[in-house]
Amino acid sequence: MISSKISSNLSLACFVATILLLASNMHCQAHLSSTFYAKTCPTGLSTIKSAVNAAISREKRMAASLIRLHFHDCFVQGCDASLLLDDTSSFTGEKTALQNFGSVRGFSVIDDVKSKVEKICPGVISCADILAVAARDASVAVSGPTWTVKLGRRDSTSASKDLAEANLPLFFASLDTLITGFGNKGLSERDMVALSGSHTLGQARCVTFRDRLYNNNTNINASFRTTRRRRCPDIGAGGDDNLAPLDLVTPNSFDNNYYKNLLQKKGLVSSDQVLFSGGSTDSLVTEYSKNRNLFYSDFAAAMIKMGDIEPLTGSSGQIRKFCNVAN
Numbered sequence: 001m002i003s004s005k006i007s008s009n010l011s012l013a014c015f016v017a018t019i020l021l022l023a024s025n026m027h028c029q030a031h032l033s034s035t036f037y038a039k040t041c042p043t044g045l046s047t048i049k050s051a052v053n054a055a056i057s058r059e060k061r062m063a064a065s066l067i068r069l070h071f072h073d074c075f076v077q078g079c080d081a082s083l084l085l086d087d088t089s090s091f092t093g094e095k096t097a098l099q100n101f102g103s104v105r106g107f108s109v110i111d112d113v114k115s116k117v118e119k120i121c122p123g124v125i126s127c128a129d130i131l132a133v134a135a136r137d138a139s140v141a142v143s144g145p146t147w148t149v150k151l152g153r154r155d156s157t158s159a160s161k162d163l164a165e166a167n168l169p170l171f172f173a174s175l176d177t178l179i180t181g182f183g184n185k186g187l188s189e190r191d192m193v194a195l196s197g198s199h200t201l202g203q204a205r206c207v208t209f210r211d212r213l214y215n216n217n218t219n220i221n222a223s224f225r226t227t228r229r230r231r232c233p234d235i236g237a238g239g240d241d242n243l244a245p246l247d248l249v250t251p252n253s254f255d256n257n258y259y260k261n262l263l264q265k266k267g268l269v270s271s272d273q274v275l276f277s278g279g280s281t282d283s284l285v286t287e288y289s290k291n292r293n294l295f296y297s298d299f300a301a302a303m304i305k306m307g308d309i310e311p312l313t314g315s316s317g318q319i320r321k322f323c324n325v326a327n
Ligand code: HEM
Pocket: 061, 063, 064, 065, 066, 067, 068, 071, 102, 103, 105, 169, 170, 171, 172, 173, 178, 192, 195, 196, 198, 199, 201, 202, 203, 204, 205, 208, 246, 269, 271
């Protein structure tokens, strides 16, 4: 009796705490809303979608590149389009950070989307929101999940190479380092494993997976390693920029093959295979490999969470006219 009374009091306390927490969260993010541009630019979202679809039909890989842009934006001083800024005399931007240089791409597609949007509603839609919407539209274009994008982010006036290098995950990171890094952004292990599933798309350069092919590591499928070594020779023999698909089965369509590959030790980059290497994330990888729909719904939820990282709202920041330079 007493213990059930205590536990019901406890759960009441938890309930109240949750409501307070929700209320404070809602307060923090009151400015992001899916209808933010409904009055100021009613055709804005469909304009973004057609330009994104056109870019992806020209080149399938662009879907991957656009999803990655939103991720690399949000992890560095929040989802504020800082990634898109060129260097200026007052700061060195993020494009030359180790994790971006030579691999991050899609800037010209974003510039093209921005110019189309500026034509219909000048000075209204931020570059940060364009990145968020383009990531969702890219997922849909390659038969991935859809979600409702919250809007109202504003653009930064500066960017930082140092912050990019400190905040973006590295391909050789351990599982613990990855978990901590995502945790610092308010993302759980589950979010991290689901978001990593976007490596169902796109390509990586030999420099990012060479070590995995030659370091005598046993957590790699031998026949897969032989195949990948052909276009990624050992250090000193060149080929640094040779590409290989992150998902060897279906690199241009969004599905759960990424997780199936990990079960067979066919993750391309070390940070992929560490998600299935005897640690705490093994069970999630197994679940997603068996249940595509679960992966899709967790991915969508995690993308929404990622899109909520430290947005500039209200009168902070600005709506850039051109995404590569502050007004
Ligand atoms: C868990 C930590 C992660 C690490 C260490 C990581 C690392 C990498 C690396 C090394 C590449 C290849 C880059 C190159 O060639 O230099 C890559 C590509 C890619 N990453 Fe990640 N990634 C991570 C998480 C994510 C997340 C959370 C997303 C999106 C939500 C994402 C989306 C992509 C996509 C789509 C590509 C292919 C891009 C293209 O082909 O243009 N990654 N990632």
